[in-house]
Amino acid sequence: MVKISMLSTGEEVLHGDIVDTNASWLSELFFEQGFALDYRSTVGDQLEELTTEIIALSQRSDVVIVNGGLGPTSDDLSSLAAAQAAGVALELNQEWLATITEYFSRIGRPMADSNAKQAMLPQGAIVIDNPVGTACGFSIELNGALVLFTPGVPFEFKKMVRDEILPTLKSRFPDVERLVCNKIYTFGLGESGIADTLSSLDIPEAFSLGYRSYMPFIEVKVFSPYSDSKIETVLTAITEQLKDNVLGINQPLIEVLGDGLMDKQWQLSALEQVTGGELARQMYQSESTQQSFIQSVVDNQAEPLTELTDALLLANEYRLDTQSDIVLANFKLDDESFALALSSKLGNYVQNVTFKRTYPIKAQQVLITTVLLDMLRRHINDESPFVEFGHFERLSVIERKQ
């Protein structure tokens, strides 16, 4: 097994000014590619600390990814630390100097002296291209390890890792078997609920499951060897077990809906008396939902409905007013229960639900939005829009086909 570690650098990371999302992003990507990390560390911008840590990681690992500290300012010390760790001098890399000189002349701005510093690399270092910034990456060999230096700007870092570093690792370690990760987006079950539900399944040994919680979804990650013939069978078994709790496979719900609405050429509007604009906000998450979205009225001070049937009438009326194909609507019925309605030319549907426990208002809005979006998903699939989810108790439903 290839031993891989990552060193995050910088006071802003070490002191919590920024959350180290580069580390979690790299860790997840590498794991999926078969290059699981076995160690990560973080140090500040002190030359001795950096140098010591680079040496220590090179001794314990086959590959070390160093992130940050390649900028133009005096507290960016990764190149100097690399040179010190390797016992060589820094030298001006003519190739990278030419690249950034050309870059500044192209954008018509003078190059600061501090940018020239970014072309100072340890002797013998190999440049890693950065097509989107002035900090080049580079690699050195140290104590038998390949040590790769990468910029801290997330956009530059991610591009360099994807386009340059992963291919390098794959060709250096051709025997590492890439995993494939299929993602099942679930709603309405907790992690332990999902694990219990799946415990009866006979998952092949080469497969493993992981969970990741994205409020309000829990993503079930199914890792397997890249070209395993059983992948389809396992995914089908899992989705059959989780049934109505599966809202998307390898595609988040909102994208599933975007495709569905585009397919049907349906235009959607929303009446939001509970969800405070959350439905509208979600419709902006992909181009396809955005194009299928007409309008939402977010009403914060509306009176509760007296009758559940009012929800059907209001949703239907609003659909006709706005010339929408679909209306999703939510209303208060009283302090504890809510009417969730869907109106289309095929029919009008409403359910009266209440939460099983207390949630903060923001969570309530997201949970109700998710149920409504799932009603839409099921309607697009010609299924009944009413299913049970763990967060809610369903008190009653009304269905009126047109």
Next chain:
Amino acid sequence: MVKISMLSTGEEVLHGDIVDTNASWLSELFFEQGFALDYRSTVGDQLEELTTEIIALSQRSDVVIVNGGLGPTSDDLSSLAAAQAAGVALELNQEWLATITEYFSRIGRPMADSNAKQAMLPQGAIVIDNPVGTACGFSIELNGALVLFTPGVPFEFKKMVRDEILPTLKSRFPDVERLVCNKIYTFGLGESGIADTLSSLDIPEAFSLGYRSYMPFIEVKVFSPYSDSKIETVLTAITEQLKDNVLGINQPLIEVLGDGLMDKQWQLSALEQVTGGELARQMYQSESTQQSFIQSVVDNQAEPLTELTDALLLANEYRLDTQSDIVLANFKLDDESFALALSSKLGNYVQNVTFKRTYPIKAQQVLITTVLLDMLRRHINDESPFVEFGHFERLSVIERKQ
């Protein structure tokens, strides 16, 4: 200086399934309290790796915070690793066993055998109370360092750090001077822009500045000794220098507005033809803005206005229709420019703005929302609602006092 390190444990952290927000949260809090971290590392759930790392950190540090691995399942190995590192056995801690036995009897559920495992601590360990969970924290002394073990559940972790660990550190290291951190929320300047603007100021040596970017704001953090007499002077000097770019001091803009709207007893509605529900969403962020919010119409397919004055008319009309005191409204004028309007009984105001560079649609919505919220803030303060921000070029304004 006290040397402090943190060890995050668990495959889910190491492989990027979760972002290590416990680490950034602790790092920020400790920094502000004068206990800056000097090293962080992450390992998975392997006993040997954990043991080795606990020993290594105890050798380099005065204080080590270990996070995670105290749960009831077999992959939770931190207690065992602690015992192995210290060369002692695990023993059943009667005090903690009694605590969790009592806890389960209180909630009326049987205690699983696996929970009893959570009371197995290294001989000589001192319990750290966890009033909100079944995993107790504990501390051991190792190689002259105080090593503190904490649960991974963020809510339990944060409570334990605040209520137990910080007071312990303060009494163990009474000479560490606590910093105070005042936060200035700015908008419309980049980090380097702010640094340039502030470079002319004579900041006392005991003070230091930090920046934290929360899109769309950049928070300027002013660290100083806890009871320094110059704090007010320095804060005033900084806010005077940054002028209209300061949208809040020690309080985010939305909370400033919540207080302002409550004070004036103004009720607000919004017309969103560009911001896709972002204004409505933000009004839900605090109780005070929520209570002052009537409704928003989020319109995605409205035609661009032909005249800037139409924005004034529409905002004013909508204000009267909804019986609101304030309307914030945004409209497309053409593909490149937008009308941002505020209507109140004091007057109607609109500005025609265009972005100086290309932003993704989500960022456009947030930036425009922020400008409108700042127009409201300034209106509440009886100031002209029009100021310049770095992201925008302002093409024209119309102001009609009533």
